[in-house]
Amino acid sequence: MLDQLNQVKKMGPLKNVISKIPGMDKQLKDVDIDDRQMDRVAAIILSITPEERSKPALINPSRKRRVAAGSGMKVEDVNRLLKQLEQTQKMMKQLKGKGGKHRFSGMGMPF
Numbered sequence: 001m002l003d004q005l006n007q008v009k010k011m012g013p014l015k016n017v018i019s020k021i022p023g024m025d026k027q028l029k030d031v032d033i034d035d036r037q038m039d040r041v042a043a044i045i046l047s048i049t050p051e052e053r054s055k056p057a058l059i060n061p062s063r064k065r066r067v068a069a070g071s072g073m074k075v076e077d078v079n080r081l082l083k084q085l086e087q088t089q090k091m092m093k094q095l096k097g098k099g100g101k102h103r104f105s106g107m108g109m110p111f
Contacts, residue, residue, distance in 0.1 A: 001085070002045045005038050014038065043071040044081050056082060 011017045015033045018024050045053070047070035052058050059067070059082065061075075068075045 002042060005042055005045075009035075009038055040071075040073060040077065041081060044068075044073055044078055047071040056085060 008014065008017060013033075014035050015031075018033070044067060047067045048059070052063065052067075059078075064075050064078045064082075068078050071078075
């Protein structure tokens with residue numbers, strides 16, 4: 001996930017990247033996208049140990065507090081990221097089950 005964030009950041013401002021997706025330009029006309037959010041997510045991920053990255057279930061409340069303090073964020077932000085990760089993993093499993101086995105290879109690592 002961290003590698004993907006870095007790749008998107010290299011492409012330029014997020015609003016410009018998303019506007020290149022067909023049909024999204026009209027939907028984003030009045031939306032303000034904060035590019036600093038990707039930096040915040042990266043800070044949280046970098047505050048998670050390699051073992052916790054490979055097994056997010058290890059992240060208990062005390063570890064969440066440590067990660068939040070290490071990233072300069074709140075525990076709620078850490079919880080939000082972990083929830084997003086869980087939802088993304090569920091979506092990838094559903095897509096793999098519908099014939100997209102090789103389409104999303106390399107995306108199995110949580111972070």
